[in-house]
Amino acid sequence: MDLNKRYTAQSWPDHPETATLEGKNKFVGFWLLLAAETITFASLFATYLALRDRGPSGMEFSSSGLFELPLVFAMTMILLTSSLTSVYAIHHMKNHNFKAMQAWLGITVLLGLTFLGLEIYEFNHYVHLGFGYTNSAFSAAFYTLVGTHGAHVLFGLCWFIALMVRNSKRGLNMYNAPKFYLAALYWHFIDVVWVFIFTVVYLMGAIS
Amino acid sequence: MAHDTTEKIRSHAEHEFLKKRRSAEMRHQMTSFAIMIFLTLIAFTLVAAGFSTYLIVPIILLLAAVQVVLQLYHFMHLSNKGHGMVAFFMFSGIFVAFITVLALVTIVWW
Amino acid sequence: MMKGLTNWRLFALMTALLVFLAGCGREEISTLIPAGKVAQDQFNLLILSTAVMTFVIIAVSIIFVLAIVKFRRSKLGDDMIPEQVEGSAKLEFIWTAVPIVLLLILAVPTVYSTFDLADVTAMDSIDEEGNQENLTVNVTSYLYWWEFEYPEEGIVTAQELVVPTNERVYFNLISADIKHSFWIPSIGGKLDVNPENVNKFYLEFDKESALLDDGVYFGKCAELCGPSHALMDFKVKSVDREEFDQWVASMQEEVESPTDTTAQAGEAIFGPDGASCIGCHAVSGTGPAGMAGPNLATFGDRNRVAGFMEHTEENVKKWIQDPQQYKPGNLMPDGKSLNGGEEFTEEELDALAAYLMSLSVEE
Amino acid sequence: MSSLAQKKGVGAVIWDYMTTVDHKKIAILYLISGGFFFLIGGVEALLIRIQLMKAGNDFLSAGLYNEIITMHGTTMIFLASMPILLGFMNAIMPLQIGARDVAFPFLNSLGFWLFFFGGIFLNLSWFMGGAPDAGWTNYASLALASEGHGIDFYALGLTISGFGTLIGGINFLVTIINMRAPGMTYMRMPLFTWTTFVASALILLAFPPLTVGLFFMVFDRMFGANFFVVEMGGNTIIWEHLFWIFGHPEVYILILPAFGIFSEIFAIFSRKRLFGYTALVFATILIGFYGFMVWAHHMFTVGLGPTANAIFALATMIIAVPTGIKIFNWLLTIWGGSIKFSVPMVYAVAFIPSFVAGGVTGVMQAIAPLDYQLHDSYFIVAHFHYVIVGGVVLAILAGTHLYWPKMFGTMLSEKLGHITFWTFFIGFHMTFFIQHFLGLLGMPRRVYTFGADQGWDLFNAISSAGAAFMAIGVIVMLINIVITTVKNVRVGNDPWEDGRTLEWAIPSPPPFYNFAQTPLVRGLDTYWIEKMEGNKKGMVYAEPVGDIHMPNGSILPLIMSFGMFVASFGALYFQDDSKPWTLAVLIIGLAILFGAMLARSLKDDLGFYIKKEDLIEDAKRGGNTDGSK
């Protein structure tokens, strides 16, 4: 594959992410990874549900009293929006508009960072209330589930940033187009997981 | 095994058509996004309003499921051409995910 | 005719096999010599399924042997190119349908028995006077020993379960530390003893254990639980109802001090002013339950020391001196540390052994 | 850079293997390390049998015995059987579908090195304070109570090698989905490729629960979490579920590729196409699917309640149906064929009754109330060794003989092969048949000793004697391998003469680009079709000779795996106060890992081209280059 080959918007293929065999392979492989991730998260959710509110006798924390819903609401909105901004980025990728793509990715990263900041704040807050990781089965399950999601956000951000920096000078080509596409897919997947987290952990917790 | 696609240059008309289609698609995405936000709002409002648990839980789970479908099908294009195999594996994954959750919520019962 | 013949052969073969095996096994522990309803039900399932499986194996073997005998290349010649057959829908149907039928034959009794053996609804039923109708035993497992509490009767014993024959006995199982599994092979299948929940089931004991060579049924821990998992045995005495009631009554009596002087000396060492064995071991049949060591009220009546060693004074002494050597990883301290840093003297050991052997509720 | 063959020094060869991304070399790496672990697991098995040879034996102490059974089970399943099968998949599957390589050559190598370092890590426990001792199932309450670091080695080691396996699975799936040669439709794929596909799908879907369970174990033991700590609200049954949601599919991950190997053998050595190919394919898929709905049959005695037990009992029994379909289709494949009893075929033929015997005892265990008696007794040990040794190990031995010429270009001795077969086969039945009865006579499994008064002495002695026969068989096989390698008599494309699928149409061993021209597949058993039609070249080409794009080798996979290996030591000793360096080691390890990952993603690695001229040149010399560049 020739990295220096220049494309114009007109010669840029319809589906750049799957236009080469490498692209196709990455694409299918990545989706398979997402299928595995689905099960990973399901196992974490299942454990969380089984251990929710379980702790040593006399534990003072329960899911109904602990969580800060307004904060969670803000986080949800931010993450949902970032999912849309990454859709814009890919839209521009497909139109072979590198600058616009980078800009939208930049916005996505900013939103992601905000989300991560809020999550760190939230965890810190709970820990200060005395709800530490080693307190109970409940706290372990909670932090592990939500924290694993947080780690995915962090990884997604690093990925975006690495791609943006690495390719800033050379623009779009057949080699990196699939990478951008997959990073965006990953980001959507993170959003999907969050939808379940806010529903199952926070909302269902608040009313249990 | 061809590693580069044979290059195809679109005519001007084709290109314009494609751009139109993409913009239309983008409007579509905006709609999905609006729906997602709306569903989220409903979910949070329901909880804030404090209806009976038995009522809310199924509803918010359903809302979550709808959102996920929107993400998968619109943002992630799961229904597009060439996604047959990956969709199959995603569903297998969801199936295993489902029985895992089912097992741990029903069978760890004490 | 052909079919009848195979069936007959099969039956003969199975009977022969079982006779052979029964000869090898021990009545105290073999699942092939069931001594109670539960084990009997399970044994019947074993026979039924073995018959079905033997049929399967024979069917496969016939085709198999014919094929490898008839179609060897050495017989057919080197150049023979067989016809490339694609398959046969009819055959596919047959070998889908027949196994399904066979499985259905197994499925019905499986489901029935699964529910039947799990039926503990009668556990809490009470008669007019408000007494429990059925005997319930609370089993608690500890690292390498078993405690049996009879809540209605208010008595506790360890290592040796005593039960009446010919009635249902219900069990509540819970573990005090890690997971174990409660299994008396000739009486019925096992049930896990989990740390987080109480498991319930019932067993029936048809035969008095006194009629066995060893006088007891052998019970086992069936879940890997550490180094001495292999030694976490217990014994079961099944006696008729009358004898059982007597046993309960004498368990409920106050313990009398021994009359023999050596044993009296042993009692002193055992007590709070001696090596404080009493801090971990109760010697009264009334308990309490949940002590750090097994209740020793019936020690003199036991069949084994620590569940698996021959029941002799010699072994008791060895055990007290160095439990680790015999049951690695068990939680009883060795003689030296119990005796304030000094080994027990031979006399002290004699005394302890005599005392322990004198602890008895049988006449 | 040219494909010219050249003599290389030992160092260069080792470096070549450390950096290779060629699926055929990775296959060899898998085979060697898997074989090595098989020997270790086998020696552990022999130690077990020596200890249980007679009542009250004191050859091994109680604690050591538990370590040995744990490591025996873990090693055999995760480090021996699975990698060896992955090796065969790597060696053969791309050839069968007419591909030049797998989809992700780099990840392929990463998968291997992760497995390798995970396995080494696990086995280092022997020298670093004791091996894991809670059984290969590692049930949580015992695992948390276990002292020392054995369990930590287990949890971290399996996490690492588990990642490797998962990567391997994804790689094979994508390869099969995207890289089949023109004309190779799904329903024309050889059965070994099909079983690779389904087994990889099972890897994809089954490993995540295990990984999560292991993570919980790591966090509970090393970082103070309480997932399984009952007093803190934890629940140990969660581990059992997660383990078996993985564990049951795992046994099908083992047996399906074995089925695949035997399917190939039956067709080749009967000179007949597989009877009921379509049924075989669907049965494979069905087994994979049902595999996910039966895991609780390992937990019948846990106390899940009669409803759960009944459902899982019935679901389990159903698996007998697709498995039966396979057995009968194999029987009908040899029926009417022309059977040649070469070594691979002898194994395949012996496999049928052995596996059926193991399968039907599985169905007996599926009868929940009966399983209350059988569970955790030697009956279970007998069952799973019948299916594993009688299925998987026989397949591995058969596959070794079958594919040895394709992988190494030499033929293992038939005579020694038959000796191995008979000693191993007799030993196998002797060891394990009698164990059914031990179980029925009340002998629990995982006991380091047993009393003489329980009637188990004779049977245990017989069982131990059988193990010795198996050992002789394995040793003869090692001798066979050495002799064959020393003699080095080269063979042609189709050494068994009746090969049916694409891998037999190309040289043994194949050139590193596999196919100079991508083949066009014209039907099931494409090579057989060409042979029957008198096509001397063995295949029809889908493209003219042209430049071939190949990936570059890389040392990064090894470095990444090594990073995880290092980081694991940091995590392992994390809670030891006496070791202040743990955090530093953890960080260094992760830095190596992520550094290598970053290097990989920042450096464009576009591979290289083999020139058309070189290919033509190569073809003249028989197309037998060794792939050095």
Ligand code: HEA
């Ligand atoms: C390769 C590995 C492998 C395979 C293929 C199987 C196959 C099967 N296994 Fe096995 N199993 C194990 C490996 C395997 N198992 C291991 C390792 C354990 C123990 C783990 C541990 O605790 O350490 C275990 C334990 C195990 C248990 C738990 C026992 C217990 O601990 O209490 C059960 C219970 O149902 C079971 C059932 C089955 C069944 C029904 C099959 C079926 O797939 C078998 C199907 C095949 C046939 C039935 C034969 C061919 C069919 C016909 C000829 C058709 C006609 C047949 C009939 C109508 C019956 N297995």
Ligand code: HEA
């Ligand atoms: C793939 C899986 C696999 C394989 C192949 C085997 C193979 C064998 N297994 Fe095992 N086994 C398990 C998986 C496997 N096993 C599992 C999962 C358990 C449960 C563990 C647990 O309870 O947690 C188990 C448990 C287990 C037990 C029960 C232990 C107990 O419960 O207390 C026994 C006892 O007999 C046993 C025996 C054997 C024997 C004799 C072989 C033989 O077939 C081995 C044959 C191989 C050899 C004999 C190798 C010979 C090697 C040489 C001669 C070396 C030469 C040396 C050099 C050149 C360096 N195994």
Ligand code: CUA
């Ligand atoms: Cu208790 Cu094994």
Ligand SMILES: [Cu+2]
């Ligand atoms: Cu299973």
